Amino acid sequence: MKIHNFILLVIAFFTINFCTAQSNEEILMRVDDVPIEASEFLRVYNKNLDLVKDESQKDIDTYLQLFVEYQLKLQEAKRLKLDEDAMYKREFQRYKKQLTKNYLSENKVTETLVKEAYERSGIDINASHVLVRLDETSKDTINAYNDVLALRNRILEEGFEEVKKDVHDGKSIFLEDLGYFSAFKMVYDFETAAYNTPVGQISMPFRTQFGYHAVLVKDKRPSRGTITAAHIMIALKQKDSTVVPEQRIQEIYTKLKQGDSFESLAKQFSDDKSSARNGGALAPFKSGQLNSVAFEDQAFSLRNNGDVSEPFKTDYGWHIVKRIKLEPLKDFKELKPSLENRVKRDSRSKLINTAMVDELKRRYDIIYENGCKKYFNSIITDEFFKNSWKMPDSIDKDKMIFKINNRTFTYGQFGGFLTAAQRKYFNKEIPVKIIVDNAYDDFFEKSILKFREDNLELENEEFANILKEYRDGLLLFDLMEKEIWNKASKDTLGLKAYYEKNKSNYRWDKRVDMVMASSSKKEIVIKAKKMMEKLKPEDEISKALNTDEVQNIIFTKGIYTINDSKLPADLNFVEGISKVYNHNEAFHVLDVKEILSEDIKTFEEARGSVINDYQTELETEWLDGLKSRFSVEIKQDVLNRIKTQVKG
Structure with missing residues (x-):
């Protein structure tokens, strides 16, 4: 997407690696009253040396100019209060939540899951399955389990296809052939059941978020690579x-x-x-x-x-x-990074979350209040199963349910969590104790992970650095979209005026309307050329030079640009029958019907290019305005020391 490409570009040129920061408070410049340290500029410059292909940008003065423009844009975005925009905040929080997942993991469990995924990637499984759909939140599962168990027994006696014809409805009961699959193609619980079931056998019923399954494994083969x-x-x-x-x-x-x-x-x-x-x-x-x-x-x-x-x-x-x-399948060391990313995005991540919660319990100072479950068991009424239960007014909402470090989580928060959860239990018959126990576990897990997330910038410098990079990059995207991109694309009068001023820059490439005869044999093309010169039609030439057994000649026709790969690179663009050309390891002769001139494109035909060029002009003028709006003070003595460091 455009936004992510832009932000990656910003990050590539102007990220700041706080993890490697040295203690250097020397100020290189001020943009208005905002100080920017010399160490910050040096880190940016050194980090991106290998990314910069333009040698001129490796020059300190040239790179400093880019860095100043970047800082000017950030200050302008903050002046316009784009960082307070609701859409900006939502997009940033979405990214922060996504990034946080990568840090809320437990390494030992991740390593085990990655090794398992690699082993499974080396085996393809061909399977069919039975599924009786079940709501993910339902705890009354005995009927669904028994239904799958009965279907499993029928399959053992009658065969999969016969049972499928009888019961598959595509709504609540599914019997489906899945073909071959390997790791990550199915939800983790299903994948595990399939890999643990021997060929020719059908598993006992097992649960996923979709319901109860039984999987029939028809074949296992080594990965095809x-x-x-x-x-x-x-x-x-x-x-x-x-x-x-x-x-x-x-x-x-x-x-x-x-x-x-x-x-x-x-x-x-x-x-x-x-x-x-x-x-x-x-x-x-x-x-x-x-x-x-x-x-x-x-x-x-x-x-x-x-x-x-x-x-x-x-x-x-x-x-x-x-x-x-x-x-064949690559070795584990080579595939490990990509497998780690997939494991963290997969349903396996639930196992990683559980392990992370256990690790955080050891890391943080946690105090529990032991009477909360008993209390909430006593106040939940039958209205809960009608999705109309409300916390009683008598509840002590500020009472502690547990405390993580310096943050207290209360009865009121847990009561709100239960209130929101009741819709999952509408018209269900589940013991209140089970509901409260499950809700407490979910609430605690979400609370401790949220506490970790909220404190991650303080606890993890790498996370803080990446988050800042995205925050600034997203801000600059919104700024450029508002000030340049949207203005350029919507300013029809300005675009047309720019086009009229620069229309000579927007021309069609030379094109040719032609018919081309192609063959691997030069003598065949020579024959075709002679027939074309006699104005013989294509079908007559094909009939004369091809037989039922041998395809000697193939015709291609249409309008092509002069640099099209189908055309000979040294083609002489003259109307009429061409000479024989050797191109793409074959021989060709062309009947050039018409040479289409390099006419100037109309405004509509050139619109995309005009918008890009107009954006560049607007941005140049806009940057000049920013340089007038904000004062930029550069300390020359500090800059000189930086140049000495870089040269050294």
Whole structure:
């Protein structure tokens, strides 16, 4: 997203690493009355040396100018009170909450879960399952458990498919084939049950947030690894009405069997533009990673590097896939960082939270009041199960329920927590003692984690640093959006005036309207050229040069820019029949119908580029205004010492 890209850019150039800060109170500059320390500037400069590709920005004076502009923008944002804006606060709190999760974890449990996830990533499971849906908060689960147990017994006797035909309704009872999956594809409890169930067996019923399941494991196989493949795709929908996708892919496949280069044909004919320019090469992928099971199965079915599939159809088009290489699962050390991130985002995080709470109990000074559960058991009435219970007026709301360090949590807070929780128990028949016990545990966990979160900036310097980076970056994004980006995009009169002033900068690239005949054999293209010169139509040329067994020639036609990868780089842009060109490891002749000139684009055609350029002009003028509004005082003697340090 635009906002996150912008903030990352800000962080890359102007972050401050407080963890490595040295004790240096020397002031380098003041922006109005705000002091900025020399050590701060040095940390920013040194930290980002490797990120700066422009050598001129490594010069202290040049970098100082960027740093001053950054500080001016921050001061302007605060002057406009953008840091008090409700939307800004919400976005910042959302990020803070997300970041906090990474610090509310217990390392030993995380390490165990990461190792387990790695082991499971090496095994693909093919399974089906039974699910009887159940509300996540429901405690009266015996009926659902017994229903799954009965279905499990029927499956053992009758078979999965027969029972599925009889009971699956897609609403409350599900019997589904899941195909192959591995770690992180299912919720953790389901994944664990599947990996613990032997092949050919069906598990006993188990609970997830969706209800009760039983999982039938049909197969376990070693991971198929990560495959790098290339493909040629002919889309099902074609702009050229004369192209029949299935026929075109068969023509290409014929040329492959005749010895034409896969990469050359992909560059010339594939409709997947993102891969065509690279000879059809795709990014590496694992089983279950693509949206097309058919494509994955075809790719992984190829036994050797260089093997090519027969044409096959998916929801996206007709394909031919080539195996480039197949890599087994990488070693644990290499995958560990990405696995840690996934574990913390996964349902496994509940286990990490539990471990973290236990660790915080040891870290903090906690005092408990022992009579609270008994008291709340006594005041909950039947109205609670109608979602209409209210705390009695007689409750001592300020009475301590427990205390964490210097913060007291009260009866009133817990009563409010119970009041909010009652909607989960609407029309349920659950003993009050169970409700209070569960609510107390949830309230304590949320309270101690919230206490950790609220104090994290004081307890963890790294967290404080990252949070400051995002706070400032988000503030600058809002400022730039308000002062520059929105103004530029919405100022139609200003945009048009800028366009009129600079319209010579906005031109179409030269384009050509052409028909091109392509073949791996030069003599075939020469024959095609002679027939084209005699004004023979494409279908007649194809019929003359191709046979049912041999696909010698393929035609391409349309309007292309001069730098299109399909066109020869040294193409002479002259109307008429061209010479024979060698390009993309094949031979081509073109019938150039028309050369479309490099006309100036209309305002609407150039609008995107005009907006970008207009934004740059507005920002330059705006920065000049900020330099006039705020005083900037730089202490030259301090700057000189910084230059000496950097050179040393």
